[in-house]
Amino acid sequence: MSEPILAVTGVEQRFGPFRALGPVDLVLHRGERLGIIGPNGSGKTTLINCISGTLRPQQGRVVFDGVDVTDAPPHRRARMGLSRSFQIPKPFTGMTVLENLLVPIDQICPSGDAEDRAFAVLESVGLLRRADHEAAGLSQLELRKLELARALVVQPKVLVADEAMAGLSEGEIDDVLAILTHLSATGIAVIMIEHIMHAVMRFSTRIVCLETGRVIADAAPEAVAADPLVQKVYFGEQTRH
Amino acid sequence: MSSRETAMDLAVRRPGRSPSAGRRSLVFALGCVGVLALGVVLTRTVENPYIFFAGYVVIQYVAVATGWNVLGGYAGYINFGPTAFYGVGVYTAAFLVKAMGAPLPVSIAAAGAAGALLGLAMGWMTLRVQGVYFAIATIALVVMAETVVHNIDYLGGASGLALMPPQAPAWAGGQPQFMLMVMLAIAVAFVAAARWIEISAMGRALRALKASEVAAECAGVPTFRLKLIACAISGAMLAIAGAPYVYYASFIEPGTAFSLALSLNAIAMPLIGGKRSWVGPVLGALLLATVQQAASVTISSELNILVVGVVLIAFVAVAPDGIVGIVEKLTGRRGA
Numbered sequence: 001m002s003e004p005i006l007a008v009t010g011v012e013q014r015f016g017p018f019r020a021l022g023p024v025d026l027v028l029h030r031g032e033r034l035g036i037i038g039p040n041g042s043g044k045t046t047l048i049n050c051i052s053g054t055l056r057p058q059q060g061r062v063v064f065d066g067v068d069v070t071d072a073p074p075h076r077r078a079r080m081g082l083s084r085s086f087q088i089p090k091p092f093t094g095m096t097v098l099e100n101l102l103v104p105i106d107q108i109c110p111s112g113d114a115e116d117r118a119f120a121v122l123e124s125v126g127l128l129r130r131a132d133h134e135a136a137g138l139s140q141l142e143l144r145k146l147e148l149a150r151a152l153v154v155q156p157k158v159l160v161a162d163e164a165m166a167g168l169s170e171g172e173i174d175d176v177l178a179i180l181t182h183l184s185a186t187g188i189a190v191i192m193i194e195h196i197m198h199a200v201m202r203f204s205t206r207i208v209c210l211e212t213g214r215v216i217a218d219a220a221p222e223a224v225a226a227d228p229l230v231q232k233v234y235f236g237e238q239t240r241h
Numbered sequence: 242m243s244s245r246e247t248a249m250d251l252a253v254r255r256p257g258r259s260p261s262a263g264r265r266s267l268v269f270a271l272g273c274v275g276v277l278a279l280g281v282v283l284t285r286t287v288e289n290p291y292i293f294f295a296g297y298v299v300i301q302y303v304a305v306a307t308g309w310n311v312l313g314g315y316a317g318y319i320n321f322g323p324t325a326f327y328g329v330g331v332y333t334a335a336f337l338v339k340a341m342g343a344p345l346p347v348s349i350a351a352a353g354a355a356g357a358l359l360g361l362a363m364g365w366m367t368l369r370v371q372g373v374y375f376a377i378a379t380i381a382l383v384v385m386a387e388t389v390v391h392n393i394d395y396l397g398g399a400s401g402l403a404l405m406p407p408q409a410p411a412w413a414g415g416q417p418q419f420m421l422m423v424m425l426a427i428a429v430a431f432v433a434a435a436r437w438i439e440i441s442a443m444g445r446a447l448r449a450l451k452a453s454e455v456a457a458e459c460a461g462v463p464t465f466r467l468k469l470i471a472c473a474i475s476g477a478m479l480a481i482a483g484a485p486y487v488y489y490a491s492f493i494e495p496g497t498a499f500s501l502a503l504s505l506n507a508i509a510m511p512l513i514g515g516k517r518s519w520v521g522p523v524l525g526a527l528l529l530a531t532v533q534q535a536a537s538v539t540i541s542s543e544l545n546i547l548v549v550g551v552v553l554i555a556f557v558a559v560a561p562d563g564i565v566g567i568v569e570k571l572t573g574r575r576g577a
Binding site: 054073074075102103 | 446448453457458460
């Protein structure tokens with residue numbers, strides 16, 4: 001198999017005496033669809049922060065597209081093609097929805113048809129008619145879509161979607177899954193962090209399960225779902241699903 | 242995907258602008274020329290020199306408020322010590338005038354450089370302190386700068402310095418007229434620069450980091466570098482606004498150069514006018530400074546600072562987006 005697009009080795013993140021994550025090893029191949037699951041507080045978002053660069057792990061290395069980016073700030077990783085969305089939407093308030101998408105385009109892949117590209121992505125997530133609205137005025141649902149649109153408008157090599165579907169209806173989950181699946185078909189590797197099990201099971205080609213900062217399973221969806229340890233720590237407390 | 246980014250990269254990357262944007266820029270440019278022409282006409286026709294002294298102060302506030310707003314309005318970093326920069330500009334010019342009788346353009350350039358350097362130092366602070374803590378730290382800049390001046394005998398220490406600045410060129414029709422024209426040119430240049438930042442990709446990146454630094458960073462915005470640039474530009478503008486004061490007043494002292502009133506005005510004017518666009522600081526400065534000038538003549542020179550306080554409280558309570566915000570709400574649109 002070719003060189004992985006993303007390789008995390010021995011990454012460890014402590015907050016004071018509390019070890020939130022690690023040591024963790026994780027590999028993501030080009031075009032892969034990786035699901036990351038785990039109970040609340042298991043270190044999923046911490047891992048994503050280490051990958052995107054908003055946290056600097058005390059131990060371990062992060063190699064993206066063949067380059068060691070452990071010491072690179074987030075904007076450099078973004079410019080290399082690593083995009084993420086945030087679990088709690090962080091819209092650029094004080095700007096229109098369209099301008100929100102122009103920010104990453106300006107910085108990462110400026111071009112004369114930026115507005116057209118932004119419009120196309122807004123249409124694909126169903127935000128086209130909101131293009132000229134103030135971002136602060138969007139509903140929670142629309143904010144999640146904006147979050148995703150802003151991450152994928154720059155056609156990244158890797159897209160990390162941190163709970164992009166929380167709070168969405170079944171129909172909207174299908175819409176987002178369709179968008180992500182389409183992205184993946186164009187060669188973009190996607191990491192999906194999600195609590196909505198049927199969505200992550202349906203989408204992923206491989207699933208990693210975290211528990212108290214460690215990887216306890218890394219296998220195909222069916223194998224992970226059948227893993228007794230995963231069932232104990234994860235499904236055991238999610239009886240409603 | 243170059244890893245090298247410069248201010249130019251940030252600013253030039255401006256995707257397809259709509260045709261109306263080009264037309265608006267043309268109207269703006271014509272407006273700038275019109276304002277400068279009006280200044281020339283007035284300095285030739287008005288007899289009463291008091292108008293020029295008062296006008297200088299009002300226009301200086303347009304420059305100061307615009308300079309402050311580049312950081313405070315666009316990037317959302319509240320600089321509580323604009324007089325530190327203004328005062329550094331005043332004393333840079335004073336030093337050059339005393340040492341070598343420097344002409345005004347030299348003083349302005351040197352003040353800009355000094356202000357930009359101090360701005361970089363302030364920008365470096367944003368690594369460690371944000372929000373209220375940043376604002377408090379900027380107050381310390383004023384105290385530091387003033388203390389330094391107090392202890393330099395060459396600059397007159399606490400008692401001030403009388404200077405013989407070079408006289409205005411003969412064509413200007415007199416020193417007050419000349420200084421008004423200089424300050425008008427500076428203010429117009431600042432407003433044009435602020436507007437350019439606002440409509441460029443740099444302005445968009447600044448607004449993004451104002452909304453969320455971490456999200457901006459993850460969208461590819463080099464937030465720290467951008468903050469440094471904004472601090473340097475804002476610092477340079479504030480210092481440049483101070484440089485001509487030496488040529489205007491001939492006597493300077495730390496109490497005026499580092500006055501609290503100027504800091505308060507520099508912050509209040511964009512807040513009252515509206516921080517989001519270049520129009521806000523201009524409106525706020527024209528309005529507030531004119532009222533202050535009128536009040537200090539007709540009522541009392543102490544009262545004018547009270548006027549600022551009352552108006553500021555009224556706006557923060559009733560119209561947090563300033564005059565521009567009120568107008569936008571009434572007309573139902575967001576201007577650019």
